[in-house]
Amino acid sequence: MDKLNNIVLLIQHYLADYILIILLLGGGVIFTIRLGFIQIRGFKAGWKRTFGGLFSKKGTAGKDGMSSFQALATAIAAQVGTGNIAGAATALAIGGPGAIFWMWIAAFLGMATIFGEAIMAQKYKHVGKDGHVTGGPVYYIQAAFKGTFGKILAAVFSVLIIFALGFMGNAVQSNSIASAFHTAFGIPQIVVGIIIAVIALFVFVGGISRIAKVTETIVPIMACFYIIGSLIVIFANFKEIPYAFYSIVVGAFKPSAVSGGAVGATVKLALTKGVARGLFSNEAGMGSTPHAHAVAKVEHPVEQGFVAMIGVFIDTFVILNLTALVIITTQSIPTGLTGTALSQYAFSSVFGKFGNVFIAICMFFFAFSTIIGWYFFGQANVKYLFGKNAVKPYAVLVSLCVLLGSLAQVDLVWNMADCFNSLMVIPNILALFFLSSQMKELHDDYYHNFLKNKKVK
Structure with missing residues (x-):
């Protein structure tokens, strides 16, 4: 098992630090140029569609899809x-x-990539004989690569995402919740696991309408809660805010010139870790979020592309940025802390013991919402491979993984989840490369035809 774990780690090292950075950054640059910096030109339209949907009637999800806001949520x-x-x-x-500076770059380019993912998912979404709408990379992968090769590549992607997100990934999320609650409240992890699994199964069996209802309710709440808590810590250390931005920008090119960084940090480390973590945080190019954007009810695919870009913006430029500023503005952090422990220490510097409680609550919201989203993405691929009759057994299996994942962290399972996550990027991004001409055609059709016709009406 140790040897297998080492092999998985080695594969993941080359995937995350080299292959995926080249593919995802390269793809982001190509899509940005080909679409005329759509992340800048389309930002206002995306913002308006997103937050217009937040404060207006959200709509009801049915077998024919979700509202645009529900898909984004x-x-x-x-x-x-x-x-x-x-x-x-x-x-x-x-x-x-x-590393945060390079996260910004990855997110900026990723906004163009996810725009392309969303409009391709919209174009090639599948409507079944029963009227149920589904979609995702498997359909546009087959459009990019015809014949047997396309079918095999789509099937490989499906298997990878079912295991990476539906099973292993959700076990990881469950463990994060259980560990945080055990630290904050002393609740046994098995108890937390059972509660999460039961609630998750209740949401799963409710189908697309219940999933949409839960996500559109929980996402704004969790975002507001984390934003307020983070801002309290940042403004408590407001004198350090200018230095925080200075250290981010200067540290991207000369890490040794700023304090608060890792000992031995280099430009290469800052770039690779920043880009890798940024890409996996916002999921642009990974092929996960297109499953949600495919089922959005919009008049033109580009409209959902605009909305998809705002998702990356919120994830990286808002939520992830706040975490970074909380940590950087908190001085005298003990060396050796990383991951959740580092975040807990930073929040506890202002909140005291409530810092652990705050992180536990945020972990619940963040991780549980991810469990729902990842289940939905895996479900679309289960339907694709095995038909709709396989959905209920899949829901039970995911709930079981959620329960087992809460008990203990198994390094091999965790590392395999990362590795499968990385591997599924390859068929997705290759398909997007081959479909970039169609992206441009849809983009041009929206601006040259759709908008003009809409004004005439």
Whole structure:
């Protein structure tokens, strides 16, 4: 088992630090240029569609899909997870404050990538004979690669995402909740695991309508709670805010010039850890969130592309940034702390013992919402491979993984989840490369035809 774990770690090292950075950053640059910096030009439209949907009637999800806001809420539920608390802290601990700068770059480019994912998912979504809408990379992978090769690649992607997110990934999220509650309240992890598994199964069996209802309710609440708590800590250390931004920018190019970074941090470490953690936090290019964006009810695919970009913005430029600023503005952090422990120490510096409680509550919201989102993404692929009759057994299996994951952290399972997560990026990003001409056609059709016709009406 130890040898197998070492092999998995070695594969993941080369995937995360080299192959995926090249593919995802390269893809982000290509899509940004080809779509004319859509993340800048389309930001206002995305903001308006997102927050217009927040304060207006949200709509009801049915077999024919979700409202645009519900689809975004489901995507954000998956994007904003424990990585926003532990991931930013790990990047800071290893790569120093400069790692956050490279997270910004990854997120900026990722906004163009996720725009492409969303519009391709919309274009190739599948409507069954019973009227049920589903979609995701498996459908546009087959559109990019015709014949047997496309079918095999789509099937490989499906298997990877079912295991990476539905089973292993959700076990990881459950463990994060159980550990945080055990630390904060002394509750046995098995008790927390049973409660999470039961609630999760209740949501799963309710289908798309219940999933949409839960995510559109929980996402705004969890975001507001974390934002308020983070701002309290940041403003308590307001004198350090200018230095925090200084250390992020300078540390990206000269880590040794700033304090508070990891000992021995280099530009390469700051870049690789920042980009890798940023990409896995916002999930742009991973092929996960297109499952939610595919079922959004919109008049034109580009409309959901705009909304998808805001998801990346909220994940990285808001939530993850707040974690980074909380940690950097908190001075005299003991060496050796990383991940959740580093975040807990930073919040506890202002909140005292309530810091652990605050992180436990945030972990519950973040991780549980991710469990729901990842289940939904895996469910679409279970339907694709085995048909709708396999959905209920899949729901039970995911709930069982949630329960077992709460008991103990098994390094091999955790590392395999990361590895499978990385591998599923490859078929997804390759398909997007081959479909980039279609992305441009849809983009041009929206601006040159759809908007003009809408004004005439």
